[in-house]
Amino acid sequence: MRVFSRVAIVGLGLIGGSVAAAIQKRKLASHVVAYDQLGGGLDLAVKRGIIDSAAPSITEAVSGADLVLIAVPVLTIETILREIPPDVLITDVGSVKQHVIDACETVYGVVPKTMVPGHPIAGSEKHGVAAANADLFEHHKVILTPNADTDAESLERVRSLWQDLGATVVEMSVSHHDEVLAQTSHLPHLLAYALVDTLSAQGDSMEVFQYAAGGFRDFSRIAASDPVMWRDIFQANGPAVIASLDRFLTELGDIRELIIAGDTAGLEAALQRAKAARDHFSKLNDHRD
Numbered sequence: 001m002r003v004f005s006r007v008a009i010v011g012l013g014l015i016g017g018s019v020a021a022a023i024q025k026r027k028l029a030s031h032v033v034a035y036d037q038l039g040g041g042l043d044l045a046v047k048r049g050i051i052d053s054a055a056p057s058i059t060e061a062v063s064g065a066d067l068v069l070i071a072v073p074v075l076t077i078e079t080i081l082r083e084i085p086p087d088v089l090i091t092d093v094g095s096v097k098q099h100v101i102d103a104c105e106t107v108y109g110v111v112p113k114t115m116v117p118g119h120p121i122a123g124s125e126k127h128g129v130a131a132a133n134a135d136l137f138e139h140h141k142v143i144l145t146p147n148a149d150t151d152a153e154s155l156e157r158v159r160s161l162w163q164d165l166g167a168t169v170v171e172m173s174v175s176h177h178d179e180v181l182a183q184t185s186h187l188p189h190l191l192a193y194a195l196v197d198t199l200s201a202q203g204d205s206m207e208v209f210q211y212a213a214g215g216f217r218d219f220s221r222i223a224a225s226d227p228v229m230w231r232d233i234f235q236a237n238g239p240a241v242i243a244s245l246d247r248f249l250t251e252l253g254d255i256r257e258l259i260i261a262g263d264t265a266g267l268e269a270a271l272q273r274a275k276a277a278r279d280h281f282s283k284l285n286d287h288r289d
Contacts, residue, residue: 002027002028002029002030003028003029003157003160003161003164004023004028004029004030004066004067004161005029005030005031005064005066006029006030006031006032006033006064006065006066006067007020007023007028007029007031007032007033007065007066007067007068007069008033008034008035008055008061008062008065008067008068008069009032009033009034009035009051009061009068009069009071010034010035010036010058010061010062010068010069010070010071010072010080010084011035011036011037011070011071011072011080012034012035012036012041012042012045012050012051012071012129013036013041013071013072013127013128013129013226013229014123014124014126014127014128014129014131014132014133014136014226015071015093015120015122015123015136016034016036016069016071016072016093016129017041017045017050017128017129017131017132018122018132018133018134018136018137019069019071019093019137019165020032020034020045020050020051020132021050021132021133021134022134022135022136022137022165022166023161023165024049024050024051024052024134025134025135026164026165028161028164028165029067031052031053032050032051032052032053033051033052033053033054033055033061033065034051034053034054034055034061035054035055035056035057035058035060035061036054036129037072039054041128041129041130042054042129044129044130045129045132048132050129050132057083058080058083058084059083062083062084062085062088065088066088066089067088067089067090067091067157067158067161068084068088068089068090068091069090069091069092069093070084070090070091070092070093070094071092071093073228073229073231073232073233074094074095074096074099074100074232074233074236075099075232075235075236076232077092077094077099077100077103078102078103078106078107081103081104081107081108082107086108086112086114086115087112087114088114089114089116089154089157089158090112090114090115090116091115091116091117091118091158092117092118092119093118093119093120094117094119095119095181095185095186095233095237096178096181096233096236096237097117097119097145097174097177097178098174098175098178098236098237099236099237100117101117101147101174110149111147111149111150113149113150113151113154114151114154115150115154116144116146116150116154116155116158117144117145117146117174118142118143118144118145118158118162119142119143119144119145119177119181120136120137120140120141120142120162120167121140121141121142121143121185122136122137122140122142122167123136123225124136125221125222125223125224125225126224127225127226127229135166137162137165137166137167138165138166138167139166139167139168140166140167140168141167141168141169141170142162142167142168142169142170143169143170143171143172143177144158144159144162144169144170144171145171145172145173145174145177146171147174178237178240179240181237181240182237182240182241182243182244183244186233186234186237186240186241186244187241187244187245187248188222189222189223189225189230189233190230190234190241190245191248192219192220192221192222192223193223193230195219195220195223196220196223254270255267255270258270
């Protein structure tokens with residue numbers, strides 16, 4: 001079932017590579033071509049069958065494409081858009097949608113009707129096309145943030161693509177997306193990076209890491225993610241990230257005071273609330289799986 005003639009992927013990291021691999025596995029396109037600024041993984045992607053061909057430029061990659069998927073760090077999206085005509089079907093996988101909208105308006109003057117901003121809620125601490133996984137989006141959500149002027153057919157084609165890749169598609173406004181992701185994704189990554197950086201800066205950091213158990217491993221895992229990508233996310237979604245961080249710091253300060261005061265009842269109540277919320281989250285995900 002080939003629903004696209006030529007899919008062009010700009011940015012062949014983990015997500016871009018996984019989209020390409022998923023399309024190939026499910027035979028959803030006659031030809032998948034990719035361009036990547038670094039270029040190092042293109043030959044590997046062709047060799048593994050993740051893509052059919054590699055393009056030496058964005059212009060050549062998108063020429064004749066009936067779908068262009070942008071999978072680059074969010075602060076570089078504006079530069080990429082300058083090489084893409086506004087009448088082609090375009091989608092992206094960026095974690096900050098307002099920046100995508102702003103980039104479109106800067107480059108084209110308006111958000112093209114054939115632009116369907118998207119964000120798969122899936123990933124890994126691994127990065128690069130070598131980590132591409134054709135089943136990465138199975139049983140995961142993909143958020144689309146169309147506006148009132150988005151072409152209905154374009155929206156349906158992008159929605160159907162993600163559904164064909166095994167994802168559940170939901171829609172929400174740009175502002176709501178960025179607020180939600182600041183709390184559920186951006187803040188946890190920021191905290192993981194900060195914890196690892198704090199411990200590694202101590203003189204006895206090697207000993208600390210030697211005795212770190214599963215809790216540290218699980219929490220710090222996401223600090224192995226691509227630093228460039230997360231640098232861009234924290235900057236692009238700065239206000240929402242700072243708002244979430246400020247709320248967290250207030251809560252952390254309250255817990256600090258409970259410990260200082262020896263308020264075991266108050267401390268236990270706070271921990272019980274957190275445990276109940278985490279248990280609820282786990283049950284929701286068990287039900288979805």
